Amino acid sequence: MVNLDELIRQAQELQPLPVSTVRLASLVASSHTDLEDICEVIAYDQALTMTLLRAANSAADAGVSEVTQVHEAVFRLGGARILSLAMSVSTRSLLKRGVPAYGLNEGDLWLHSVAAASVAETIAEFAAEPLPPETFTAALLHDLGKLVMGRFLDPFDLEMIHRAQSEGGLDPLTAERQILSVHHGELGGIIAQHWKLPEKIVKGIIFHHTPAEGLDLICDAVYVANLVAKPVVNASLPTAVVDPEVMERLGVEQTRLDELTAAAREHYESVSERYNAN
């Protein structure tokens, strides 16, 4: 059986994020930051500079003229997208791993994560309330906990989680919590804290299945992003079933869910290039 302390220890032993990504996260989260501060951080990171320039010229974000300077890329993409992109560069190899315990083959989690980030961008267009700038990044990282959890669950744990659902009638998240005393959202939150990411990102990850407990719009947006990302990646899936109260808090009419999904699918296809998703 997996031990809770061991799971948490493993979550806290993941390789740290690059200093520039952490700094960028803190700048984007701060209300006192201007884009010049962000440019300064990026200028010291060559790999990130290349990624941003490519992204700023990609199909989803390209303007009339080609972007060749960091500050032009930053102004074109904005802080929220920049952070999400920087995070994708830092976590891509991690999120590309397969997680058989969750039925995820190599690359599946990465596609879902990028889709969730792009759905979050679409939600921002639909929502009546402005979303926190950390939202896209929280959506990208929301399933981080599965990576650690998936590596350490043994056959006994998996069988019990399965039986808690089939015999106990629990939903997957409650089953995980009842059997392991922690669910993948909470474990993802521990990783985000270990990476010193802003509190809103941590919250968005922890409460992505239970947004009412998070008491923050970022939790609502990440919850919807996670659900809508599934039919966005796999068009044969039906439109997601979303809690109407969450939609109300976001200021998106429930009747617009199909429209949101269609827009998110279109957006995902164009941002895949930006995230180098495939």
Add this chain to the structure above:
Amino acid sequence: MAITPDNFKFIQAFARDTAAIVLEAGKEYLVETRLTPIAMQTGFATLDEFINQLRRDPKATLFHEQVIDAITTNETSFFRDFHPFEALRQHILPKLIEQRAGVRRLNIWSAASSTGQELYTIAMIIREHFPQLRDWNVQILGTDLSPTVLTQARQGIYSQLEVNRGLPAPLLMKYFTKVDAKWALKDEVKKLVEFKQLNLIKPWPIMPALDVVFIRNVMIYFNVETKKTILKRIRQCLQPQGCIFLGTAETTINLDTELVPMTIGKATVYQCKPALVPA
């Protein structure tokens, strides 16, 4: 390590008789999950061997305590469900302070306090929002069946995971100190509360007249008769304007007709019918 039907029946009866916990059919997986680690730690090759030992030795009290500890669901968190604490802060405490100004005394009870988060939430609300209560006699009592959870509650030390579950960052910074990888509550909050062991289905000690009772997500594990008995006993200890908080999925309907629900914001509290309130 599947449990045999006969041993599951034994654990069902044991949980019912010791703690009034109802383990329905279909909960075999839960018993296996919770008791298998204990069986392994105590040197038994299988869960059934461990339960057979329990059955052979009714005096194996150490095992009994471990089994009840393991079977009891100790789910709790800071500001769990949020709305009851908003109702407490915005409406109930201000009103009680007005009503009790003459005696300057308040008694608050968390009847299944588990590892203490509910009680400490109340204490932090009082510390944060009601400075006028500093020179009142305020008793904030937490009780639980399990000595293990009471020990953690009294220590007031929580993991990152536990504080992540609902505790707002400003309160974490204000009332906790980081000790290695854990968070320790400061004495200014700890000293406001008291924890005692109490089995709700056994005789209770003499209780003070209670102003607020939190008994949330506890009675869902009991049968109807036990629920009725406990609600009646609480009602008999309640002050005239006192109130009871139950879990979100719990109600007094068909259990106690003398308690009536009242909606405050998004929370529901239960009070005695006015006609029954002693003059």
